[in-house]
Amino acid sequence: MSNFKVRVLYDFQGEPGTAEMSVTAGDVLTVTRTDVGEGWWEGLSPKGQSGLFPEAYVEKIESGPPSIPPPALPWSLPGTEKAQQEPDKGSDDGWDDSDFEENTYEVPPYHGNNDNSTAQTRNEIYQGYPASEQNHNYQQYARQSTQSDTVSLSGSTMGDGKGTIAKKSLNIFSSAVRSGLEGYILGLTKDFSSTASKRIHIYREGDEQLGRWENISNPYTVQIASPKKATKMGGLKSFIAYQLTPSFTNIEVSRRYKHFDWLHDRLTEKFNLIAIPPLPDKQVSGRYDEGFIEQRRALLQEFINYMCRHPVLSTCDVWIHFLTCTDEKQWKQGKRNAEKDQLIGASFCLSVDAPEKELMPSLVDVKIDENIKYIDKMDQCIKNLMSTSQDQQKKCINMYKREFSRVGAAFLALGSAFEYNQQGMFTKASLDVKNIGSTFTIIGKLYEDQAKIDWEPLTQKLYIYKGITSSLPNILQMQKMAEQKKKDCERNNQVPQLALTDVRRRSDVITYTVFAELEHFQQERDHDLKLALKEFLQEQLNFYRNVVSKLENTLNNYE
Amino acid sequence: MSNFKVRVLYDFQGEPGTAEMSVTAGDVLTVTRTDVGEGWWEGLSPKGQSGLFPEAYVEKIESGPPSIPPPALPWSLPGTEKAQQEPDKGSDDGWDDSDFEENTYEVPPYHGNNDNSTAQTRNEIYQGYPASEQNHNYQQYARQSTQSDTVSLSGSTMGDGKGTIAKKSLNIFSSAVRSGLEGYILGLTKDFSSTASKRIHIYREGDEQLGRWENISNPYTVQIASPKKATKMGGLKSFIAYQLTPSFTNIEVSRRYKHFDWLHDRLTEKFNLIAIPPLPDKQVSGRYDEGFIEQRRALLQEFINYMCRHPVLSTCDVWIHFLTCTDEKQWKQGKRNAEKDQLIGASFCLSVDAPEKELMPSLVDVKIDENIKYIDKMDQCIKNLMSTSQDQQKKCINMYKREFSRVGAAFLALGSAFEYNQQGMFTKASLDVKNIGSTFTIIGKLYEDQAKIDWEPLTQKLYIYKGITSSLPNILQMQKMAEQKKKDCERNNQVPQLALTDVRRRSDVITYTVFAELEHFQQERDHDLKLALKEFLQEQLNFYRNVVSKLENTLNNYE
Secondary structure: OOEEEEOOOEEOOOOOOOEEOEEEOEEEEEEEEEEEEOOEEEEEEEOOEEEEEEHHHEEHHHHOOOOOOOOOOOOOHHHHHHHHHHHHHHHHHOOHHHHHHHHHHHOOOOOOOOOOOHHHHHHOOOOOOOHHHHHHHHHHHHHHHHHHOOOOOOOOOOOOOOOOOOHHOOOOHHHHHHHHHHHHOOOOOOOOOHOOOEEEEEOOOOOOOOOEEEEOOOOOOOEEEEEEEEEEEHHOEEEEEEEEEEEEEEEEEEEEHHHHHHHHHHHHHHOOOOOOOOOOOOOOOOOOHHHHHHHHHHHHHHHHHHHOOOHHHHHHHHHHHHHHHHOHHHHHHHHHHHOOOOHHHHHHHEEEEEOOOOOOHHHHHHHHHHHHHHHHHHHHHHHHHHHHHHHHHHHHHHHHHHHHHHHHHHHHHHHHHHHOOOOOHHHHHHHHHHHHHHHHHHHHHHHHHHHOOOOHHHHHHHHHHHHHHHHHHHHHHHHHHHHHHHHHHHHHHOOOHHHHHHHHHHHHHHHHHHHHHHHHHHHHHHHHHHHHHHHHHHHHHHHHHHHHHHHHHHHOOOO | OOOOOEEEOEEOOOOOOOOEOOOOOEEEEEEEEEEEEEOEEEOOOOOOOEEEEEHHHEEEEOOOOOOOOOOOOOOOOOHHHHHHOOOHHHHHHHHHHHHHHHHHHHOOOOOOOOOOHHHHOOOOHOOOOOOHHHHHHHHHHHHHHHHHOOOOOOOOOOOOOOEEEEEHOOOOOOHHHHHHHHHHHHOOOOOOOOHOOOOOEEEOOOOOEEEEEEEOOOOOOEEEEEEEEEEEEOEEEEEEEEEEOOOOOOOOOEEEEHHHHOOOOOOHHHHHOOOOOOOOOOOOOOOOHHHHHHHHHHHHHHHHHHHHOOOHHHHHHHHHHHHHHOOOHHHHHHHHHHHOOOOOOOHHHHHHHOOOOOOHHHHHHHHHHHHHHHHHHHHHHHHHHHHHHHHHHHHHHHHHHHHHHHHHHHHHHHHHHHOOOOOOOOOOHHHHHHHHHHHHHHHHHHHHHOOOOOHHHHHHHHHHHHHHHHHHHHHHHHHHHHHHHHHHHHOOOOOOOOHHHHHHHHHHHHHHHHHHHHHHHHHHHHHHEEEEEEEHHHHHHHHHHHHHHHHHHHHOOOO
């Protein structure tokens, strides 16, 4: 890309001692490199100084006609495009490849929503349709995009049961198709389940519980240690590396945020019937701030903990590869394998062994509808509690601390005033009043310290659950879509009876998978989340006990 | 006074069922009566409706030329004027006389400052000067008023020691004269000390303490009970009456705020070397609000408590009369006696028996200067702590309660969301989470309740001390003035040696009185104030213990 000019939108303070450059809103910069990676560009300041700045802080100055947004290409993410253009660019998938880094900011910044659009990045799974038909249908999609982008698949929008399977399946850009769900239900998906390293089992116990994942056979934990700052390109770029130590290997591996990000993409791509815990948000500025790094580490630890507790996620290949690989060559190979995984989206169900028992549609519908309402409510309440918790965390550090300091200062000043009339005999009185002051000041400080051990961990825990509850509605909708697809098949008589049995079975496997995932969420709620709330309560109690003991002490010494 | 028109400045909501009238800012009213009392006027609304409204809410519409402020008559307060015009208006000094009520709002609204201007309401004490000379000096005063209104009496402003006593004494409107100080020091004040019902003793123990009041021989307390709402004029006016029960009589007397107000005027008039505790502020609107009435009662109780603890104030005639009189006729007689008291201002010292030992001026000056700095510092710090306390009181009721309620609501909602997925087995989990919510909501409520038992009493106590510390500088200045007057006499040789001894003695009596009062303040600080701070600390401790116990309980029930 030849040099071009950008206008700075926001002030940016470059970190001293690095290649970062401070820029001021309004400056016009000449961009000299866009392949620095991780959202950084290199350019020249108006004074001719060269340095790095965050891409997100600038806007390109258009020299041609007024900018018109390019036509939408919703099924073709930049990452895929590149992968298709450069299918085997050898050294580009190691730890530090710039290509990898450049793509980091090209996915939506918020990871909380497990939206399934990433699943569409693989056209290979739509093997039933010739490429030309895909192109042909682009214009049709463009007209329908608003409508077909919704995950709702009620009978009426699907053609009132009058169309044929073949006709409907032409709308290959529908959500059901993009997620691979339609292909799977109709049995059009090529079965790659033999490539799975292991099969997933779902059990059913009693009528209350419609499905649960098999238990984790070898539970393990992974510790993520306080990160280290490292440099590359001879000090031009610095980055943060986290040290992960899985309990089953006890071998430390070093991972950067971009590796987590890549992993997260693979997980959301592969599992669209499993809620993937969210990663901490991306952030361009302040990345080397100690508080930020520690907060990110804590959130990554929460992400890891959730992964380790999930029966399917904790054993999947890409995750194990991520946790264990220490060799760069093997890393590249594992990375390529993960990116070529065929059992992604609904195809994942091909590797699932669900109970044989046929599900009763009426019962399932009721349970699913119940869960839709329930998850929606949980999602709202968790979001609300999380923002409350975050708010309290801030208030402890600022407001409460300030209030107690103010009270403390007023008593301290009065105690000092007592001393103005020096007659010896008043020293104890002055000290007593000053001690009240110090105590309140100390309590203010306690609030600040405490926020890190009660509100902050609660916020972090709820961040994970917020990600989960905002993913679950999509998963419930997948079940709805599968059910609808099955009903469509039942209604039109062009599907042979034998094939219909298979359709029903595959729809049941989807439903079992969804219920197993819901059951896992319930378990997490009743164990992990409940425990976190209890720990929060315990910490609040500890805090107020501490306050009591400070006041007691002061009172006991007061004459 | 003939009817006149006023413009309403602020909206006022009349209390239903009384003669009060609601008026709206901008309305023009015709005033029909101004002698209703307690700051109320009667008038006709634009619609012709008749009713009462607060005088302070309206402004007179001037019909003549643009209003020019009338010439200042600083030595002649309206109350005195009236007293002179109507010297013996028989029935006007009972419990409910309208004349008495009308004057209620004609004194400065803030009682915290014991400014000595009320002392000037009695011209009788300046018996040394013929009335014509007083008139003659009015113009001289008018020119000098800014200068002579200040309480500072440094040698330079007093004529650099070049003038004679006679010459200086012509400036009868100076602070020293207005307070009766100059007359007293010079021995020009007529000695009415034989009229005193008792003499006041000051003792001196050791060199550290320069003086202290004799101890209270019969300590007593006075309880002020929850006030009752009463009416008069056939329900036209309603008022609040407080029930006071002194421990030494155990007979309840009924007093209104205006009686306290009258008492306070008498006390500040009589004692300008003693700090009079402040009354609660006057307030026109919301007078029947329950919270306001209770707060006023509590502040009156604090006022009473301070009075009872003061060796001089607790035994003075007007106070005892106020506490004990139950007969209307006796009340009127006592009221007249108090208003005719001759031992007011500096003349009060004529009834003081101070130690015989002559004071060392150098020591006294050092101590006084120390105390000026000390009292100034105390005054600032008490004001600051009081406003902090008041602020915290509000914050407990609003902010803290709101914050905890918000947290509680977020947990309660999450607990409810748990129930959306009704499967019986989750009931306990839901309950646990809800219990956290209830606990935080309860803690919020505790904050609100607690404010009434920790911050509010602290604020009330500090209100009294703020009044005291803001009065003490005037008292210290009185001593400075007395000292200066003495020095002036010593410098000019026109005063005979014998008379000079008397001048020194009288100056010493003033100094002993001031030190006795400072010593009393120290005792109050080290006993009453310190105890109040301790009680506050104890209440804070109780509060946090309560919080701990709520959290403990919730945690113990959490599974």
